[in-house]
Every structure is written in structure tokens, then in C-alpha cells.
Amino acid sequence: MSQTDLSINTAATAGQVKPRRHSFFYAGRRDSPFKRLLIHAALWIACLIAVYPVLRILSVSLRPGNRLLSTDLAIIPANATLESYRIVLFEKPFLTWIWNSLSITVATALIGVILAATSAYAVSRHRFPGRSPMLVFLLTTQMIPSSMLIIPLYILAVQLNLVATYRGLVIAYAVTAVPFSIWILKGYYDTIPIDLEEAARIDGCSEIEAFLRILMPLSTPALAIVFLFNFTTAWNDYLLARVILGSKEELLTWPLGLQRLQAQFLTQWGQFSAASIMVAIPVMLLFLYTSKYLISGLTLGSVKG
Amino acid sequence: MITSEVITKSLSEVGTTVLFVLVGTILLEAVLYLILMRWLKYKYALAFMLIAPAVVGLIALVVYPLVWEFNLSLTNMSLRRFKNPSYIGFGNYIDVFTEPVLKQVGFFQLFGQTIAWTAINVFFHVTFGMILALLLNREMRGRGIYRMFLIVPWAVPQVIAVLAWRGEFHYELGFVNIVLQKIGIAPVQWLSEPVANFAAMCITNIWLGIPFMMVVLLGALQSISGEYYEAAEIDGANSWQKFWQVTMPLIRPVLTPVVILGTVWTFNNFNVPFFINQNELETSDILVTALFRAAFQYNQYGFSAAFAFINFGVLLAYSLIYLRLFGGLKGAYE
Numbered sequence: 001m002s003q004t005d006l007s008i009n010t011a012a013t014a015g016q017v018k019p020r021r022h023s024f025f026y027a028g029r030r031d032s033p034f035k036r037l038l039i040h041a042a043l044w045i046a047c048l049i050a051v052y053p054v055l056r057i058l059s060v061s062l063r064p065g066n067r068l069l070s071t072d073l074a075i076i077p078a079n080a081t082l083e084s085y086r087i088v089l090f091e092k093p094f095l096t097w098i099w100n101s102l103s104i105t106v107a108t109a110l111i112g113v114i115l116a117a118t119s120a121y122a123v124s125r126h127r128f129p130g131r132s133p134m135l136v137f138l139l140t141t142q143m144i145p146s147s148m149l150i151i152p153l154y155i156l157a158v159q160l161n162l163v164a165t166y167r168g169l170v171i172a173y174a175v176t177a178v179p180f181s182i183w184i185l186k187g188y189y190d191t192i193p194i195d196l197e198e199a200a201r202i203d204g205c206s207e208i209e210a211f212l213r214i215l216m217p218l219s220t221p222a223l224a225i226v227f228l229f230n231f232t233t234a235w236n237d238y239l240l241a242r243v244i245l246g247s248k249e250e251l252l253t254w255p256l257g258l259q260r261l262q263a264q265f266l267t268q269w270g271q272f273s274a275a276s277i278m279v280a281i282p283v284m285l286l287f288l289y290t291s292k293y294l295i296s297g298l299t300l301g302s303v304k305g
Numbered sequence: 306m307i308t309s310e311v312i313t314k315s316l317s318e319v320g321t322t323v324l325f326v327l328v329g330t331i332l333l334e335a336v337l338y339l340i341l342m343r344w345l346k347y348k349y350a351l352a353f354m355l356i357a358p359a360v361v362g363l364i365a366l367v368v369y370p371l372v373w374e375f376n377l378s379l380t381n382m383s384l385r386r387f388k389n390p391s392y393i394g395f396g397n398y399i400d401v402f403t404e405p406v407l408k409q410v411g412f413f414q415l416f417g418q419t420i421a422w423t424a425i426n427v428f429f430h431v432t433f434g435m436i437l438a439l440l441l442n443r444e445m446r447g448r449g450i451y452r453m454f455l456i457v458p459w460a461v462p463q464v465i466a467v468l469a470w471r472g473e474f475h476y477e478l479g480f481v482n483i484v485l486q487k488i489g490i491a492p493v494q495w496l497s498e499p500v501a502n503f504a505a506m507c508i509t510n511i512w513l514g515i516p517f518m519m520v521v522l523l524g525a526l527q528s529i530s531g532e533y534y535e536a537a538e539i540d541g542a543n544s545w546q547k548f549w550q551v552t553m554p555l556i557r558p559v560l561t562p563v564v565i566l567g568t569v570w571t572f573n574n575f576n577v578p579f580f581i582n583q584n585e586l587e588t589s590d591i592l593v594t595a596l597f598r599a600a601f602q603y604n605q606y607g608f609s610a611a612f613a614f615i616n617f618g619v620l621l622a623y624s625l626i627y628l629r630l631f632g633g634l635k636g637a638y639e
């Protein structure tokens with residue numbers, strides 16, 4: 001699992017962000033100009049280190065074919081061209097890979113959200129026998145290394161003829177994302193007063209109706225987060241896809257395809273970079289746009305009165 | 306190059322999967338409805354009906370494979386004996402410790418490398434994450450912009466970031482060596498020297514992991530009320546004392562779970578060591594990549610299964626000891 005997947009979990013424990021009056025180092029007095037200069041310099045260097053490797057991908061993707069193997073460090077190379085993008089889009093099966101990833105990912109996210117939403121309701125609103133052991137079990141599954149489950153899943157897929165298909169892959173992604181999704185949604189449902197549902201019951205709703213009409217609409221933010229979490233789990237996965245899908249080019253998802261381009265480093269570095277930029281830009285924009293919302297949305301759910 | 310054939314093919318595969326799940330769920334619910342609601346009139350019938358699909362999925366795809374894998378670990382199954390493996394008891398578990406796990410390295414070297422890998426990464430993640438969080442936790446111009454740039458490594462899809470880093474560790478063409486040469490240091494064979502390769506793995510993973518720590522710790526720092534620092538100042542504490550006596554104890558509830566989770570993730574991190582190394586150097590493997598190699602390069606399935614359980618045991622022991630020592634995740638569930 002990538003760090004993005006689980007990040008939300010610990011962000012949730014960070015506690016509610018209150019309006020700040022004072023901060024560390026700052027209590028009561030202003031920093032001296034020299035100190036402020038030092039702080040800005042340190043942050044500038046940190047930003048450079050954080051961003052430069054990503055800008056390098058952009059730089060390489062713009063290089064013309066005859067300058068691919070230069071040792072230039074400039075971000076916009078001399079004679080910049082979009083040739084690599086053209087090759088990737090029209091001569092490589094890049095769009096097929098994206099399409100495959102997209103269809104797998106959307107199906108995964110839909111199944112995952114439905115499974116988690118209903119289970120989390122049961123866990124949050126009912127004290128059925130076996131509830132606590134189940135919650136502990138869900139936490140424990142998070143510790144199983146993905147490379148540990150790969151071996152039996154692969155051999156079982158071979159024996160069930162699921163190799164080189166998307167069927168097993170979609171179900172496996174959705175199910176492995178379920179424990180964490182249930183935890184998030186349970187935390188969120190717990191913060192919504194049960195009185196609202198009880199009022200609806202008194203007005204003649206059945207329990208299922210109360211769940212669908214009252215609780216679900218109220219937990220839209222959490223459902224959106226769980227959808228995103230399921231989406232990124234499947235979208236970024238390499239290991240399971242590699243083992244299950246094998247090497248047929250038209251079946252690959254984008255991580256497998258990109259790895260293939262990267263393997264022919266000296267000839268296809270530009271194409272690899274162009275493809276990377278095209279995958280990364282939308283993902284990064286989405287991430288930067290939602291990151292604040294993700295963290296604050298989850299914090300709301302995790303703070304119990 | 307995308308044809309309508311390709312589009313419809315993946316759509317129909319995914320569509321049938323969704324349909325399959327749907328039909329399966331409906332059947333399951335119908336059976337449960339008849340048994341629990343109609344027949345037994347059980348008090349918790351609805352709760353069980355709601356969790357049933359997820360539980361069935363987890364049993365089929367997590368519990369059953371693990372039980373099956375344990376069974377596998379007692380056999381000598383390999384690519385050659387795929388159809389007719391035989392039981393050999395706990396021999397595989399002993400072999401993990403006594404025989405070389407891969408061709409060139411044994412368990413204890415891999416174990417040591419994994420400990421080093423985990424310790425180095427978590428240490429730098431927490432240290433740099435804390436420094437950046439402290440720097441950002443003040444009113445100043447450009448705070449939002451700094452924060453946005455600093456979380457870029459977290460925002461890039463991990464596979465892309467790591468593959469790009471691998472390119473940048475190329476001896477002649479990667480920027481790492483070019484920069485080193487500019488400041489007068491001899492270039493390093495990042496991809497073929499075991500120690501340098503290990504360092505390259507660590508550099509990449511540290512770069513990737515700092516933003517997450519920074520964001521979490523910044524959130525924690527912001528929730529500390531300024532009154533604590535005022536009180537400490539009145540008592541004459543300097544910045545250093547304020548950090549260790551006020552900040553650290555107050556953010557411990559956040560720090561402890563993050564360190565545990567960070568350790569588990571780093572220990573289990575597959576992408577970074579695997580992509581930087583690309584299956585070339587056995588000697589810079591860590592346990593999880595060695596496991597993949599044992600299973601899918603040497604095709605020793607029974608042996609790899611035993612190896613996998615030993616890895617899991619190591620992780621479980623660590624988590625239990627840590628929780629016992631620090632009383633960490635108390636109240637995480639109730």
C-alpha cells in the first residue's frame with residue numbers, strides 16, 4: 001500500500017485544528033529579521049529539494065530526441081518539443097493502459113464504498129455479538145504485508161483461471177480496501193446523533209430507510225473520502241496487477257506500462273517522462289485540491305465529544 | 306492508439322465483475338433474510354445482513370488465502386512440483402534460518418538490512434518532518450505556498466516518483482551524479498554498488514515520506530494552545546527546553562501511532578526497494594523484496610510461504626512490544 005492510502009488514518013488522529021493564538025517559538029514576541037531570513041532560506045532549500053525531481057521529469061519529457069542523453073540541468077531544455085508526448089499518445093498503447101486502469105479503479109471504488117458503507121452502519125449502530133473481535137480483526141489485516149498475500153492469491157488465481165483477467169483484480173482491490181474504509185466510516189457515523197434516525201423511525205421510516213435517507217446523505221464527505229481512498233488504492237497498485245495480469249500489452253494498467261517504458265531507459269526516457277507527466281498532473285492537482293479537505297473532514301469524524 | 310475493441314473488452318470484463326458481485330450479494334442477502342429474519346427471528350438479523358458481504362469477501366480473500374498459505378508453507382511446492390507437492394512439516398521454517406534465502410544472501414543479512422532500512426527511514430522522516438513542521442508553524446508570508454510545494458513528493462503517484470528517481474540515479478545521465486560532480490565529489494555507482502544502491506533506496510524513500518510526517522506533525526503542533534508556552538516562558542524556559550518539555554509530551558498521542566504506522570509501512574515498503582533495484586542486486590534486498598524474489602524469481606512457493614510467515618511474525622512481535630512499552634493505541638476502538 002502506498003503512503004497516500006493510509007495517510008488519512010493518522011491525519012485523523014492529529015486532533016482538531018483550533019484557531020491559533022500563539023505558536024511555538026513565537027509566543028509573545030516576533031522573530032528577529034535575521035532569524036526570519038534563515039527560516040525562509042531553509043524553507044526555500046527544502047522546497048527546491050521537494051520539487052526539483054518532479055520538474056526534472058517535465059524537463060526530460062520536453063527534450064528533443066537527439067538531446068535525450070544530455071547532462072543539462074536546466075528545467076526547460078534547449079529546443080524543447082512535445083514530440084515525446086505525441087509518440088506516447090499516438091504510437092504507444094498509453095491510452096489503453098489509462099483506460100484499463102480507469103475502468104478497474106471505478107469498479108473497485110463503487111464496490112468498495114457500498115461494502116464499507118453498509119458494514120460500517122452495522123458496526124456503528126448495532127452492538128451485535130462478535131463486534132469487538134471484528135474491529136480488532138479489521139485493524140490486524142492492515143499489518144499483513146501485501147507481498148505476503150500475493151503468493152496465495154497468485155496460485156489461487158492460477159488454479160481458478162483468473163490470471164490475465166480483471167475479475168479477480170477488482171474484487172481483491174475492493175476487499176483489501178474494506179477494513180480501512182469501515183474504520184473511517186464508523187468514526188464518521190459515530191459522530192452523527194442517532195436521534196435523527198430515531199425521529200425518522202417515529203415518523204414511520206423503516207431502519208433501512210432511515211439509514212438511506214438520513215445517515216447516508218449526512219455522511220457524504222466521509223463517503224467521498226472512502227471513494228477516493230479506494231480509488232487511489234487500485235489506481236496506484238503495481239504488485240498485484242503485475243502478478244495477476246502478466247505481460248500482455250493490451251491488458252496492462254498504467255503502472256505496469258510505465259515500468260515497461262522505464263526499463264528501456266536509454267531509448268525511451270523521454271516517453272516515460274511524458275507519460276508520467278500526463279498521469280501525475282491530474283492526480284497531483286486532485287491531491288493538492290483535496291488534501292486540506294481530506295484532513296479536516298476526517299478530523300471531524302475522529303474527535304469524540 | 307486506442308481501439309473501440311480495447312474499450313469494450315475492459316468494460317465488459319469490469320461490467321461482468323460488478324454484475325457478479327451484485328448477484329452474489331443479492332443471493333447471500335436472500336439466504337440470510339430467510340434464515341435469520343424469517344426463521345430464527347434473530348434480534349441482530351439486520352446487522353448481520355449488513356456486514357455479511359464484506360465479511361464473506363474478507364474471508365474469501367484474506368482469511369482463506371492466509372490459511373491456505375500456511376498449509377502451503379508445510380509443503381515443498383515449487384514451479385516444478387506445482388501439481389503434486391508433498392508435505393514436509395516445518396522443514397521450510399528451519400531452512401529459512403539455516404539455508405541462504407536467495408542465491409547470495411541469507412535471512413540474517415536481510416533481517417539486518419531491513420532493520421537498518423526501517424530505522425534510517427523512520428528517523429529521517431520524523432526528524433525532517435518535525436523540523437519543517439516547526440518552521441511552518443508560525444505566522445509568516447508565503448506559508449501556504451511553502452506548504453503546497455513541500456507536499457509535492459506525497460502528491461506524485463508513488464510508482465512514478467520511484468521510477469523517475471531510478472532514472473536520476475543513472476551513472477552518467479542522472480541529476481544526482483551531475484550535481485555531485487558540480488560540487489566536486491566523485492560520481493557514485495548508485496545502481497550497481499550494493500551499499501550505494503541501499504543508500505539510493507533510502508534517499509528516495511526519505512524524500513517520499515517527509516511530507517506526510519510534516520503534515521501530521523503540523524496538525525498536532527497547531528492544536529497546542531499557546532498558553533503552555535507562555536507558562537513555560539514565565540518559568541524561564543529556553544526554546545530547547547520548551548520543545549522537549551512542552552511540545553514533545555503534548556504531541557506524543559499523535560507521534561506514537563504515527564511512528565508505529567510509519568515503521569510498519571517502511572518495513573513493508575515494496576515499491577521503493579523493488580523499483581530502485583529492479584531485481585538486479587540481491588545483496589541490497591530487504592525482507593519483502595527478497596520474499597517476492599524467492600516466490601516469483603526462484604518459484605519456491607512452499608519455502609516463500611514459510612518465509613512470509615516469519616516476516617509477519619517479526620512485524621507482529623515488534624508491534625506488540627512497542628504497544629506494551631508505550632501503551633500506544635489505547636482507545637483506538639471502543
